[in-house]
Amino acid sequence: MKLNRILALMYMDFLIFFRVKWKLAEIFFFPIITVLIWGLFSVFMQRFAVEAGLIVVIMNLFWSFAHVSQTSTNIAMLEDVWSGSFKQLFVSGITKSEYIIARLIFSSFVAILILSIISIMAYYIFNITLLAENFFTFLELISITLIASMALSVIIASLIISWGKEYGFLAWTILQIFILLSAPFYTVDVLPQTIQYISYVMPYTNVFETTRNLITTGFVDSTVILKGFIIAVLYLFLSFPLYNFAFNRARKNGVLVRLN
Amino acid sequence: MPAIEIRKISKKFKVYGNEFYALKDVSIDIKEGEIFSLIGPNGSGKTTLINIILGLLIPDTGYVKILGKRVEDESSLEKMNFVSPEERFHWVLSANDTLNIMGKIYGLDRATRKKRITGLVELFGLGNVLNRRFDGLSTGEKMRLALAKALLNEPQILLLDEPTLGLDPDISIKIREEIKRINKSYGTTILLTSHYMKEVEQLADRVAFIKNGKIVQVGKTNMIRKKGQSLEEYFVEKVEEG
Numbered sequence: 001m002k003l004n005r006i007l008a009l010m011y012m013d014f015l016i017f018f019r020v021k022w023k024l025a026e027i028f029f030f031p032i033i034t035v036l037i038w039g040l041f042s043v044f045m046q047r048f049a050v051e052a053g054l055i056v057v058i059m060n061l062f063w064s065f066a067h068v069s070q071t072s073t074n075i076a077m078l079e080d081v082w083s084g085s086f087k088q089l090f091v092s093g094i095t096k097s098e099y100i101i102a103r104l105i106f107s108s109f110v111a112i113l114i115l116s117i118i119s120i121m122a123y124y125i126f127n128i129t130l131l132a133e134n135f136f137t138f139l140e141l142i143s144i145t146l147i148a149s150m151a152l153s154v155i156i157a158s159l160i161i162s163w164g165k166e167y168g169f170l171a172w173t174i175l176q177i178f179i180l181l182s183a184p185f186y187t188v189d190v191l192p193q194t195i196q197y198i199s200y201v202m203p204y205t206n207v208f209e210t211t212r213n214l215i216t217t218g219f220v221d222s223t224v225i226l227k228g229f230i231i232a233v234l235y236l237f238l239s240f241p242l243y244n245f246a247f248n249r250a251r252k253n254g255v256l257v258r259l260n
Numbered sequence: 261m262p263a264i265e266i267r268k269i270s271k272k273f274k275v276y277g278n279e280f281y282a283l284k285d286v287s288i289d290i291k292e293g294e295i296f297s298l299i300g301p302n303g304s305g306k307t308t309l310i311n312i313i314l315g316l317l318i319p320d321t322g323y324v325k326i327l328g329k330r331v332e333d334e335s336s337l338e339k340m341n342f343v344s345p346e347e348r349f350h351w352v353l354s355a356n357d358t359l360n361i362m363g364k365i366y367g368l369d370r371a372t373r374k375k376r377i378t379g380l381v382e383l384f385g386l387g388n389v390l391n392r393r394f395d396g397l398s399t400g401e402k403m404r405l406a407l408a409k410a411l412l413n414e415p416q417i418l419l420l421d422e423p424t425l426g427l428d429p430d431i432s433i434k435i436r437e438e439i440k441r442i443n444k445s446y447g448t449t450i451l452l453t454s455h456y457m458k459e460v461e462q463l464a465d466r467v468a469f470i471k472n473g474k475i476v477q478v479g480k481t482n483m484i485r486k487k488g489q490s491l492e493e494y495f496v497e498k499v500e501e502g
């Protein structure tokens with residue numbers, strides 16, 4: 001692992017970030033519009049149930065954050081594939097770990113930047129003060145979400161490397177399934193019995209549960225947060241061997257060369 | 261010790277259930293400081309062999325050593341560089357960005373990077389396209405940029421996969437002269453594949469003819485062909501042989 005290579009890749013992502021216009025749209029436009037729509041919805045909902053409006057806005061904050069952090073990593077890789085520079089980078093001595101770690105770090109910066117913007121918007125425009133009032137819990141939940149999203153992006157990278165570039169669409173689709181199963185706007189027991197078991201091991205379930213409880217009861221169960229941490233960290237620990245395995249297999253069956 | 265030691269490499273691919281050999285029992289020693297050319301018809305396995313040398317593809321059997329070190333050792337890549345017309349850089353990056361990013365990847369400090377980039381930009385006449393986006397460069401400019409990138413880490417071994425494909429004769433001539441010069445002045449070992457037999461005749465010390473993944477013949481460029489036979493005639497004869 002060499003720092004100069006990781007920094008060089010991050011520098012490349014940085015330059016690309018400001019020049020590919022749809023990236024700015026993807027990363028800033030959607031999260032901001034999302035907060036505006038659901039923020040207005042929460043204002044409207046105040047006439048009926050304040051909690052429902054809050055739940056929708058705050059869940060969408062987490063969702064946007066997870067989305068930016070996961071897709072940025074995977075799209076950076078896909079752009080290397082689309083532009084034909086994938087092979088170029090790998091023959092320069094960059095190792096597979098350096099390659100993904102640089103992207104994970106850069107995406108985290110971007111995701112944290114956008115999260116700050118939309119949280120501040122939610123606070124000042126829609127007067128959503130809950131997160132500021134429970135700042136430490138918020139930080140814990142954000143860390144879990146970030147770790148889980150990193151793990152997902154490593155898993156998705158592994159799938160694209162295993163199956164080839166026509167599976168690039170996984171970069172912007174899989175997350176929705178994970179969110180669906182992590183029960184954002186509903187409790188786990190709303191789901192069919194068998195799906196509930198899957199739901200319990202989903203990386204975002206405990207984040208969403210803590211947030212809902214905080215909004216509806218004002219109470220934070222630290223064991224749920226701890227469980228969330230453990231599951232997210234486990235995902236991350238398991239994602240790297242999968243990535244290594246996928247990479248080595250792609251080197252054997254020729255998919256890696258065909259990625260270019 | 262050979263610069264590149266290729267031993268008993270076999271590689272099968274399976275595409276849509278069909279299995280076939282891309283390389284079969286290939287062994288070659290490429291000596292330090294020589295220009296070695298791999299020639300053979302389309303699909304004979306030249307690029308596949310280069311991919312194996314670069315560690316992008318793992319062979320089914322056999323191994324490759326770079327200056328005595330197995331290619332699985334990722335540090336072997338630090339001594340090599342590679343050029344092919346298929347290589348691209350990100351479309352929004354300028355030539356200058358690309359060279360800087362690659363320089364950083366190679367671990368060159370600011371001063372060295374600046375010095376080498378300035379020298380290479382001059383050498384390959386890239387001065388007036390330095391701030392253009394990659395997707396705005398012409399084929400020849402892209403290739404010259406790729407060559408500049410390839411010399412940035414002062415490699416001991418240079419792999420050139422069809423470096424003059426699709427280029428104007430005048431640029432090709434310049435690039436050939438440059439290849440020769442790099443080899444002469446720095447003793448850089450060069451593995452070259454090409455479909456231009458004149459180029460191979462002019463540059464290569466030794467040649468290997470590869471067909472259907474097998475090395476058919478290896479020898480000094482002047483010795484493998486019959487007296488009075490051009491390399492082009494030799495190529496056609498080999499392709500038509502059994």
Ligand SMILES: Nc1ncnc2c1ncn2[C@@H]1O[C@H](COP(=O)(O)OP(=O)(O)OP(=O)(O)O)[C@@H](O)[C@H]1O
Nearest residue numbers: 254255257258273282301302303304305306307308
């Ligand atoms: N990653 C891959 N997966 C499947 N098949 C492959 C792969 N790479 C190469 N092949 C096949 O292996 C054979 C050798 O290909 P290769 O690209 O090495 O030929 P080549 O000698 O470089 O040809 P050309 O002169 O056209 O560049 C071809 O039949 C090709 O289709």
Ligand SMILES: [Mg+2]
Nearest residue numbers: 306307308421
């Ligand atoms: Mg080829």
